Amino acid sequence: MRILVCVKQVIDSSESLTLDERTGELSYPSDSAFRMNRFDEFALEEALLIRERLAGSRVDALSVGPERVSSNLHRALGMGADHAIHILHRAEGYISPFSVASLIAACAGPRSYDLIIAGVMAEDTMACQTGQLIAALLDLPCATSVIKEEVRPERAEALVDREIEGGARERVLLELPAVFSVQPGINTPRYPSFSKVMRAQTYKQEVVKAEDLLVPAPREIRRSIRTPDMAAQGVFVEGSPREKARKLVRILHEKSIL
């Protein structure tokens, strides 16, 4: 099995993000930490588990983004990926799910993977699109929110359970090659040892320049990003912790909950 896993890099804590009044874009302190999108950790772990089950399998990890993204791929190699592909896209700021998926599809298409796996969404953009878009662009079947999988390479098929509303499960049979987006909870992502991550920093990463990939023009632009309307917020209970607690208890009495 040749498996590609899409691993996005996200800012470690969105609390360090602020709106830059001048540019209208989000900005972050230059010493901000970045890490792997948690949803994609489950995707990579599942790929590694499949490789352990099916001898001769190989796992490639792919990230799209500027130079800093290479640390995300170090992490993927440290977790056990065999090869890292960095689609170097230097522009900071907005890049739509369609543009990202187009880059990945253009890169992955000729490499003929048996399986492409992504997390169900990214923690930052929360779009739930990348895996499905890659599948549609490459004309492959796709299952989202996969919570259980059984890949059967001898029959060129996979049987998966999708987790749907209320925790119900939809069972889908897909022909390979296929795309999965996996649901958190499908496994427990391994935590690579420090020495493995250190050693992974010496591994070579394949760099593909975004401008060398043939992709369609963007189909959506971001007009603005801002903080939500504060009027939508509830009442902030103020005072010392003790005063806040007393106010809450009073409210609960008034509302006849106590």
Next chain:
Amino acid sequence: MEAKPITLIAERRKGCVTQETYELLGFARAVGNGQMPIVILPGKDVLAAAQEIAEKTGCETIALSGDHLEHYNGLAYAEAIMNFLRCKADGWVCLPHTSMGYDLAPRLAVQLGASCITAVDSAGDGWLRRPVYSGRFKEEIVPQTSRVVATVLPGAFQSPAETTGSGGGVTVIEANEKKLASTTVGVAESLRRDSSLKDAEVIVAGGRGIGRRENVALLEELAAAFPKSALGASRSACDLGWFQHKHQIGVTGQTVSPKLYLACGISGAFQHVSGIRGAQIIMAINTDPHAAIFQSAHYCIREDLVTFIPILIEELNNTGH
């Protein structure tokens, strides 16, 4: 802006037309120029449900019918819906942001050459707004194509009042089954449910923000200070192993409607919040003043729960109920 045709993809769950389907009408009003959308309901034996939609909304409704459409399948649904959409030059295609909607929307968009904008919570003339970074920020996206596929967050738009005029017409279209690279074998209901959540008047729920497993005991203590209480949790806190999955509240967990919902260290992403919309009062404790949960909560407490909860328990016990 000229009026573009609007097509809504309706959904049934356990045989009933979902609330999210009717909320799509609210979205259509926001982006449209008052023109009536067309509703497509794919599935098996969908005529009665299509009639219900046509009657309630006054919209022309298409019952896209086929045995192979009994359960949702990405390829089969896309095939059937595209046969209808292909002849339309431009316009909006709207789906609920559910396990069907977000699975299907990107494929429809690629096949239509449309832009794809998902998890939308508000919209206007030519723009769509959606939450990012767990709702700390909102971005406004402007599609650059004449065709747009959008998914709409459950609960974000109000479904309009039922029409008092005449109902819309219903057309049945039989979808032909084609051999496809994916088939849905069946659906199994969830086994992991805690009935105590359904009956609880007070739910104390924890998220990733409680920091560590040891703090679950603190939440249990707080819950014990209320009669008829139960422990809830966000998905990510369950996935971390801090809570059993039977405590999970939200889209893939349970939907609850207690008198009081106390959200502790929960960021407030839609996936969780959509499960607590029935709560009478929501109180949220979080250190982050921009946490999205404060947009859903009636009362917001900006405190570290490790120091605040013991004080709250003391005060609750002092009242001597």
